[in-house]
Every structure is written in C-alpha cells, then in structure tokens.
Amino acid sequence: MSTVEPILEVSGLRKVYGSGPGAVEAIGSLDFSIGRGELVCIVGPSGAGKTTFLRCVSGLLAPTSGTIALEGAPVSGPPPGMAVVLQEYGRSLYPWMTVAQNVELPLLEKRMTRARRAELVTSSLVAVGLPHAGRQYPWQLSGGMQQRVAIARAIAYEPHILVMDEPFAAVDAQTRAELEDLVRGLWQRLGVTVLFVTHDIDESVYLGERVLVLSSAPACILAEIPVDLPAARDQLTTRALPRFVELRTEVYERIQEAKHTSYSADAGGPARPADAVPAVVG
C-alpha cells in the first residue's frame, strides 16, 4: 500500500489530557499513513483512545505533539476535504431540520448553485437507499435510517476522505450488516478514501483493505494487517472464507496481546467520560 500517494499522514501523534501528576495520556504515539482511495479500518479495545484519536484527526482537538497532514496540508482545524460520521446519529442530525435540510446544511458553505445542491442532496439520499425520506424529520426514522442520513450528508459533502467513528455501534445486527455493505459499496463506487474506526474485529476485517490494530491507552499501533480478501465481499460467503477466519484470528490475538501488555502503570486512572479510560502517566 505504500506505493499509493498518501492522503493522510499522521506522525508522532500524542495526546495528553491535563498536566502535572494528574495528566492522563490517551495517545502514546501514533504513526501511519493512508493512501488515496484506501479503506482502512482502525480497530482497538474499548478504552483505547479511539475517539480522542479521531477528534485529533478531524481537527476538533489539538494534539499535544505530533502532526497530522491531510493532502499535504497540516490539520489545525476541521479540514475542508473531510467528512465525519459519528456513532451518535441521533445527536449529530439536527431534529429541527428535515432530512434534506440536514444533508444540505454543509453544502451551504460551499460555493455552488441551488440546483447543484438539490442534485447532490437527491443523489446522496438515493445512494444510501432513502430516496423518499427528504421531507421527513430525522426523529421520524429508525436508528439505521438515521445513520444512513448521516452517511448521505457526509457523501453529499464530496469529501476526499470519509472518517467514521464506530458508526454502527448503536444499531442492531441486521441493520449493521446492511450498513457495512452500504459503506463498502459507496467506497467502491465513489472512490473516496475511508478511515473506519471500530471496536468490532469482524467488522474491521470484513470492511477494510488494511486493518490497523491499536493498543489500549495510551494508544499506539500494534500491528498493520493487510486484508487480502476479494474486493467483492458478501456477508455470507466472505465471512465463511478460511482466509477471513485466519485474519480475524490474527486481529483478535493482537488485541488480546494489547489488553495483556501493560505499557504504563495502569493502576486505576481516573475514568474519563470520553470513550477511553486511559492509564495514568508515570
């Protein structure tokens, strides 16, 4: 994958909350890059600092040290070429706007004609399988449909990179399978780069072209596993492939190692309300 031109480069990324003896290290040191058009999954145990990492990558949180560059430009705020889909679909969609208005909102910041906006809204809603939901309100839809709307909003934005933070953690298993196929389909059709963060090992192997395994906090990358499964994936046949089973076993073992390896004093650091319970530094 190193032959591909990199779109996202993360080097020496480190994030410490607070300072002094009470400081909590969420991210130890992260180095990786993602090539244009890749679909990379980042998988890590819960409490690995995945959300902290994503907030840094999406420019919502300043790292303590290290750099993040998107398409060569350092990320210091939310970058224009990126769209983010969060786990909390119910809270990231605005309940006072219709589905179409939600999808259109980010486009209002871009210079484009009203007709072009309407076209993008319609085509993205069609792409996520909700061609008739435009005039409804998000709260009139099921959880899975709401997450489809959030995905439609992201792809209508025409990002170069689509970042997804455990987007399917809160939906039921069947909906989840459908949404996974939707993401793979969109990735193949639109040629957009996808960075997909999850705690679900099967999901990471099923979706990704490459899986990065994160250690528990303070996070670092433990392993990088290329997924050499056929490009056309199917919930039944792909998951039954011997190679799929091997890969998930490999990821699973790495994560088990991550859990049992203590990288720093892990003596009951203060619980953080974010997704992580990072260890105390020092």
Added chain:
Amino acid sequence: MRRRTRPLRLRIVFAVAVPIAIVAAWQIVATARPSLYWPSPLMIVQSFGRTWLDGMIVQDVLPSLGRFVVGYLIAVVVGVVLGLLIGSFRRLRYAAEPVIDIFRAVPPPVIVPVVMLFVGIGDDMKIIVIAIGSVWPVLLNTVEGVRGIDEVQRSTADSYRVSPWRRYVRIALPAATPQILVGARQSLSIALIMMVISEMFAATNGIGFNIVQFQRLFALPEMWGGIVILGVIGVVANVLFTFAERRVAAWHFGMQESR
C-alpha cells in the same frame, strides 16, 4: 386511543362545569346578601354594556392591548438576540451575568417611577416598562438554551465548517427554541402585570387606569368588569401563545410525541 379520550372528555366537562359552579355560587350569595363591594355577576355583566363595551373598547382596551403587544414583542426580540450573544461567548457571559442577576432581582414595578422621570407618562413609558419588566425570563432562558446545545451537534457543525452566522440562525436559535419558549411564556404573564401597573401609576386611559378610576368613584360593578377583562386577556394571550408555540417549534413537539 379510547383510553385517552375518556379522561379528555372528563377534563372538558370539569373545565366548563367548575367555573360555572363558581359563578353560580357567587350569584346566589350576592343575591342573598347584597353587598356594595361584591356586586353579583349579573350586575357586572349589565354594567359591562354601558361602559367597557361602549366606547371604552376603543378608548381604553385597545390602547392597553397595543402597549402590551408592542412591549412584549420588544422584550422577546431583545431577550433572544442578547441571549444568543451572551450564551455564545463565555467572556460576555461572565461580564453580563452578575449585572443581569442584579437587575432582575429588582421587583419590576419599581422601574415605573424611574422610567416616568425620563420619558414622561405617555405610551413610551408604558411600552418601556413592559419591555424591561418582561425581558428577563426570555433573556435568561435563551442563554441557558444556547449553552445547552448538544456537544455532538456542536462538533458536527465544527467538522462541516458551518459559518458563524449560520450557526446562530440554523443551529443555536432552533436548538434553544424550546427553552426560549419556556421563558417567553413566563414573560407573557409579567408583561400583562406590567401593563396594568404602568397604567395604574399614571395614565389617561387604559384598563388599569379605569379600574382605579372606577374604584375611586365607587362604581364597583364597573371596576369588577375591568378585572374580568384582564382575566379574559390573560387567557386569550395564553391560548394564542400555545398556538404560536406549536407552529414555531413543531419539530420539538413532534419529537416528544414520537417517543
């Protein structure tokens, strides 16, 4: 659905029957033991036609209502705009909140003599008094509403680089609307109180002015008629408010019902 209709019907019966019973009891007592101070409902209604419904509607009731509506609308607009700003900027909030707490701790009626000093006793005075008296609940609730915007909604706007102006109009304002409406409803009753008080202090017309005049002239059925009018205005204002609220925040009520 049937389960819900029966209590509803019961409530409507009570809502109509209880006031009728009270008025009937009043009528019976007032007829049995006539008192100058407690005229019977029939006497009040009879005096109504001669006074409040004859000329006074135009000369007194409408001017009162006009000042009430204008003063209240000013309070809502000023409260929402200032509240959006104070709620959005932390430093502004630190600077403004202590001052606001002091001003709103002052009982609103005492501002009447002060405002009179500056602008006299005309319509301006009454409108200003109504606006100053009723601005606080809207203002404070708007600040709270803006501060209470969901963290995920906020960072979504960040990550899509929504411009500051659109944040106010498309995100902060609608997000705070349910809370703003709570404040606006409180302000509504304060505005009505301030309307009456400003007219009782110093005025040449208006409902409050006439209630005091009738009382001084011992025209007590007429005085009671004015109080009835105030009650009717309060009820109608609340009904109109509820109606407006359902339109302005249809999404909010729809969302609550869908849960």
